[in-house]
Amino acid sequence: MIANLRVVLTTFELDVKQQAVDLFMIFGVVIQPLLIAIMAIYMLLERDPSRGIYVVVGSGMTGLWTSLLFRGTFNINAERFMGTLEGIVASPSSLATVVMGKTLASVTLSFLSMIFSYGLASIVFRFPLTIAQPLPFFVSLLVTIPAFISFGLLISPLMAVNLSLSGWVNALEYPMYILGGFLFPILLLPDWSNPLSYVLAPYWAARVLHATSSGSATLSDILLSWGMMLVLSGIYMAASYRLFRIVLHRARVEATLSMM
Amino acid sequence: MNAIEVRELRRVFRATIGTIRRHTKEVVGVDSISFDVRDGELFGLLGPNGAGKTTTVKMLTTLLIPTSGSATVLGYDVVRDAAAIRPRIGFIFGGERGLYWRLSAKDNLRYFADLYHVDRDVARQRLPTLLELVGLSGREDEKVEGFSRGMRQRLHVARCLLHDPQVLFLDEPTMGLDPVGARELRQVIRNLVAEEKTVFLTTHYMFEADALCERVAVINHGRIVALDTPEGLKRHVKDLSVIELEVFGIAPEMVETLRQMAEVDTVSVENRDQKQAIRIHSQFGSTLVPGILQRMEGNGVRVGRVTVREPTLEDAYVRLVGGEA
Numbered sequence: 001m002i003a004n005l006r007v008v009l010t011t012f013e014l015d016v017k018q019q020a021v022d023l024f025m026i027f028g029v030v031i032q033p034l035l036i037a038i039m040a041i042y043m044l045l046e047r048d049p050s051r052g053i054y055v056v057v058g059s060g061m062t063g064l065w066t067s068l069l070f071r072g073t074f075n076i077n078a079e080r081f082m083g084t085l086e087g088i089v090a091s092p093s094s095l096a097t098v099v100m101g102k103t104l105a106s107v108t109l110s111f112l113s114m115i116f117s118y119g120l121a122s123i124v125f126r127f128p129l130t131i132a133q134p135l136p137f138f139v140s141l142l143v144t145i146p147a148f149i150s151f152g153l154l155i156s157p158l159m160a161v162n163l164s165l166s167g168w169v170n171a172l173e174y175p176m177y178i179l180g181g182f183l184f185p186i187l188l189l190p191d192w193s194n195p196l197s198y199v200l201a202p203y204w205a206a207r208v209l210h211a212t213s214s215g216s217a218t219l220s221d222i223l224l225s226w227g228m229m230l231v232l233s234g235i236y237m238a239a240s241y242r243l244f245r246i247v248l249h250r251a252r253v254e255a256t257l258s259m260m
Numbered sequence: 261m262n263a264i265e266v267r268e269l270r271r272v273f274r275a276t277i278g279t280i281r282r283h284t285k286e287v288v289g290v291d292s293i294s295f296d297v298r299d300g301e302l303f304g305l306l307g308p309n310g311a312g313k314t315t316t317v318k319m320l321t322t323l324l325i326p327t328s329g330s331a332t333v334l335g336y337d338v339v340r341d342a343a344a345i346r347p348r349i350g351f352i353f354g355g356e357r358g359l360y361w362r363l364s365a366k367d368n369l370r371y372f373a374d375l376y377h378v379d380r381d382v383a384r385q386r387l388p389t390l391l392e393l394v395g396l397s398g399r400e401d402e403k404v405e406g407f408s409r410g411m412r413q414r415l416h417v418a419r420c421l422l423h424d425p426q427v428l429f430l431d432e433p434t435m436g437l438d439p440v441g442a443r444e445l446r447q448v449i450r451n452l453v454a455e456e457k458t459v460f461l462t463t464h465y466m467f468e469a470d471a472l473c474e475r476v477a478v479i480n481h482g483r484i485v486a487l488d489t490p491e492g493l494k495r496h497v498k499d500l501s502v503i504e505l506e507v508f509g510i511a512p513e514m515v516e517t518l519r520q521m522a523e524v525d526t527v528s529v530e531n532r533d534q535k536q537a538i539r540i541h542s543q544f545g546s547t548l549v550p551g552i553l554q555r556m557e558g559n560g561v562r563v564g565r566v567t568v569r570e571p572t573l574e575d576a577y578v579r580l581v582g583g584e585a
Contacts, residue, residue: 003377010374018362083357086323087419091375092347098375252325255273255318258353 007093011101012108019071019109028070033063033113034120040183041125052127053213056117061182061206063113066173068148071106072155073169075099076247086257089248096153096244103152107145132215136222140208147201147229150236157243161250181206201232263427263458264297264320269329271315289315291482292329297460302453304473305462308581312482313462314353317431320460321351333427347376350425352416354432361405365396365415368404369422376423383422390418393448410441417448427458434468446472466574480581490573497571497579500525501545505538506564507556514559523548528578535564541571541579 019025037059041052076099079085088098121127131137159166177183179193180202186194197203208225211217251257271290276282290312297303305313318324320331322342330337336344359368366387373383391397394414404412413433420428430449434442449472453459463469469476470490477487486493510529518540519527525541542548546568556563 003374006374006377006380010371014360014363014367014371017367018360021362082360083353083355084360086353087358087372088375090321090323090346090349090351091372092343092377093375249325252323255324257323 007097008101012105015102015105028066033059037117052121057209058183059117060114064110067106067110072152073159075156076160099156103149107148131213133212137212144205150233153240154236157247160247204228261299262296263299266331268292272327293484300456302459304469304476306469307479311479317429349427350420351429354435356412359404366400372419373422394418410437430461466577470573478580485580493576497576500541503540504567508562
C-alpha cells in the first residue's frame with residue numbers, strides 16, 4: 001500500500017515537472033481557458049457583472065476537462081511512444097497506479113485554470129468576485145478531485161484499448177463543455193440530452209461549484225452532487241480496473257506494448 | 261538448478277495487409293524453441309536481425325504472451341506467474357528509448373526505484389554506486405535529452421540493476437555504442453556474472469558472445485540451429501577454410517552464382533563504402549581461388565585483396581545462419 005502510494009506521488013511529482021514544460025499543456029490549461037474567460041466576460045460585461053464568478057468557475061472547468069481529456073488520452077500512448085511502457089508494465093507496480101499519479105498531476109495543474117481566470121476577471125476586468133458559500137465551495141472542490149481522477153482513469157485505458165479512438169479526442173472536447181454545463185446551465189439544452197449529463201461526474205462538479213459560488217445551493221443540492229460524484233467515481237473506477245486488465249492482456253497478446 | 265527453462269516456445273504475429281480488401285498474414289517470430297539457462301550462467305542468444313531474439317526476450321520478461329509452449333524464469337511460469345517474475349528480473353532493450361528524456365538521470369533512476377518498490381534508504385545508498393559502476397557519476401543531475409547514445413545505454417544498465425534482480429535480460433546492449441563504450445559495458449556484464457547473477461544476452465556480434473558467454477544458442481528464422489559452448493560451435497567449421505575477397509561493384513546475380521558452386525558451402529557479403537567484402541566458406545581452401553577469380557573477372561568484377569584463412573567463431577555463426585549475417 002505504502003509502496004503504491006509512493007509510486008503515485010513520485011509519478012505525480014515527475015509528471016508535473018514534465019507537464020510544466022509541455023507547450024500543449026500550457027495552452028490547454030492556461031491560454032485556452034483565458035481566451036474562453038475573456039470571451040464570456042465580454043458577453044457578460046454589459047448584462048450582469050455580478051455573474052463574473054460563473055465565468056471564472058466555468059472557464060476553469062474547461063481547462064480542467066481539456067487537460068484531463070488530452071492527458072488521459074495520451075497517458076498510456078505517450079509512454080508507448082517513449083518506449084517506457086514496457087519498463088512500467090514489467091515492473092511490480094500496476095499501470096493503473098502510474099496513470100493515477102499522472103491524472104492527479106493533470107487535475108492539480110488544471111486548478112491553475114481557475115486561479116488564472118479568477119485573476120483575469122478580478123484584476124484586469126475588475127469584476128466583483130465573491131464566493132457566496134465558501135466552505136461548501138472548497139469542500140466541493142476537494143470532492144471533484146477523486147471524481148476527475150476516476151474519470152481520467154477511465155479515459156486512459158479506453159483510449160489505449162483501441163488506438164483509433166484517440167483520433168476522436170478533439171471531437172470530445174467541446175461536447176463536455178456543453179453537456180457538463182460549464183459555461184451555461186444544461187436547462188438550456190433539449191430534455192433528451194439531460195441523462196447524458198447526469199452520468200458525467202464533471203457535470204455534477206460544475207453544478208455544485210456554480211451553485212456554491214453564486215450562493216444558490218441548498219443543502220440537498222450539495223449533498224446530491226457530492227453523492228453523485230462519489231457514486232460515479234466508484235463506477236468509473238470499477239470500469240477502469242476492468243479496462244486496464246483488458247488493455248494489458250491485449251497488449252501482451254498483440255505485441256503493442258512498444259509500438260504505435 | 262536452471263534459472264530459465266524454455267520448452268517448445270512459439271510466437272506467431274498477425275499483421276493486417278491491404279486497405280480495401282484486408283486480410284491477415286501470420287508471421288512466425290519464434291518457432292518451437294527449447295533450451296535451459298543454468299543459475300549464474302551467462303547465456304548468449306545469437307542471430308541475425310529478425311531471427312527472433314527480441315521476441316524470445318519479451319516472452320521471458322512477461323511482456324509478450326507465447327502462442328504455444330511454455331517458459332519458466334526462476335521456476336515461475338511467464339504467463340501465469342508474471343507478477344512473481346517481474347520483481348526478480350531486470351532487462352535492457354537495445355536503443356535509446358525507455359527513459360524519460362525531459363527528466364534528469366537521477367530522477368529517472370529514482371522513479372524506476374519506486375516502480376520496483378525499492379526501499380528509499382536502499383535506493384539512496386545504491387544510486388551513487390550504480391552511477392559509479394556505469395560511469396555517470398557527476399552527470400546525474402543532467403537531463404537525459406542531453407546524453408549521448410552511450411550514456412543513455414549505460415543509464416539503462418543502472419536502471420536495470422536498481423532492484424538487484426537475480427536474472428538479467430540484455431537485448432543487444434552494446435548496439436550503437438562506440439568501441440570503448442561497448443568494451444566498458446562488456447566489463448560491467450562480466451562483473452555481474454561474478455556477482456552470481458544469471459545473464460541472458462542477445463547479440464548479433466559473434467565476438468561478443470565468444471568473449472562473454474559460457475554457452476551460445478544460435479537462432480535463425482525463429483528456430484535454434486545450434487546450442488553449444490563457443491569452442492563447441494567453432495568445431496562446426498573446423499573442416500572449412502575461409503576465402504575473403506575484396507571486390508568492387510559485385511552484382512547480386514554474381515553472388516548467387518558463387519553460392520551455386522558445388523565446392524562452396526556459404527557465401528556472405530558485407531558492404532564497406534565503395535567496396536564489398538565477400539566471405540566464402542569451403543572445404544577446398546586456396547585451390548578454389550583461381551576458379552572464383554576467373555568467374556569474377558569474366559563477369560567484369562574488379563577484385564582487390566584475396567586472403568585464405570582458418571575459420572573463426574564468426575565463421576561458425578555465418579555457416580549456421582546460412583550466410584545471412
